[in-house]
Amino acid sequence: MPPTSETLTAERILETTEEVLRRHGPAKATVVDVARALGVSHGSVYRHFRTKAALREAVTKRWLDRTSEALAGIVAEDRDPEARLRDWLRGLFDAKRRKAGDDPELFATYMVLTGESNEAVPEHIDDLTAQLTRIIEAGVAAGTFASDDPQSTARAVFHATGRFHDPCYAPEWAQPEAEADFAALVELVVLGLRA
Template identity: 80%
Template structure:
């Protein structure tokens, strides 16, 4: 008789992975905690032991999705190299990450747009993290004389807002246009020239 492999422990991460798959299959309107539990082969009470409510589960999934982008960009922001190149690379990486999410899995992207609308605090935290990364790059640039910036945090908010067309999900349809990359490159050049020390 062959031994059966033990069932992996039920962790928050496993629940979030299953929830993402359930959302992809059923969409946010029809996905339930019972569907998630069924996908995991556990009772819905087991899921509730990790996430007290359906809303808490949906918020955790949203945060996990947003955190993936933040984590990708964090390494660029923290790198020890020319701040001008870091800023350009960071902006491109943000645009590319959002564009890939929208293009590679449009159903899941649409689902997350619904979840993002439900989870304002997760979105605010995400934006704060991203503008904090930008501020770090701008602070480093001001410290080395690459950028003329007196308030890196304020400048970071302005840069983030100015590039919104290339990372705000409301513009996702525009990201696939043939001229999108050229438009982005022109904007990045303009921003870098404006921030650069004379």
């Protein structure tokens, strides 16, 4: 095992784990493979992630967090809540579609990992619905949206738009009618929320 001069960090381990998963797939990728790619002992990896499951959970969370972080900027903007809602839904659809289309092998790997996830997926959904809640609350405060319970409304919007962000629908996202279907659904959601 060649010595490494770079400091071993959790982030470096996660980056390398993603590459190992891309190369070997989730069924064959091991902590030893990750350690070998880093040029360290597998014990060094275990000092950062106590189990293989913890490492897989962390890499899944990191992958999901990229989407949440990209959308957070839209939530924080100080502009019309309706436009922010439209942009947020578009951003979510585009981010998920890119993940599925740009690297199908890694996407398939993450589909396996998210199926194993105990915490990362529910946390991701909670984060996304919290972002939606903030947009809807801003809309209610501005008199743009009507909702007695923005949190419940956000969950309803999230579930209603699931066809355009739930990975189980990924094969449909490349269909010619997907874009028109998405636009029609966003219109329906916005009309339903208007005060």
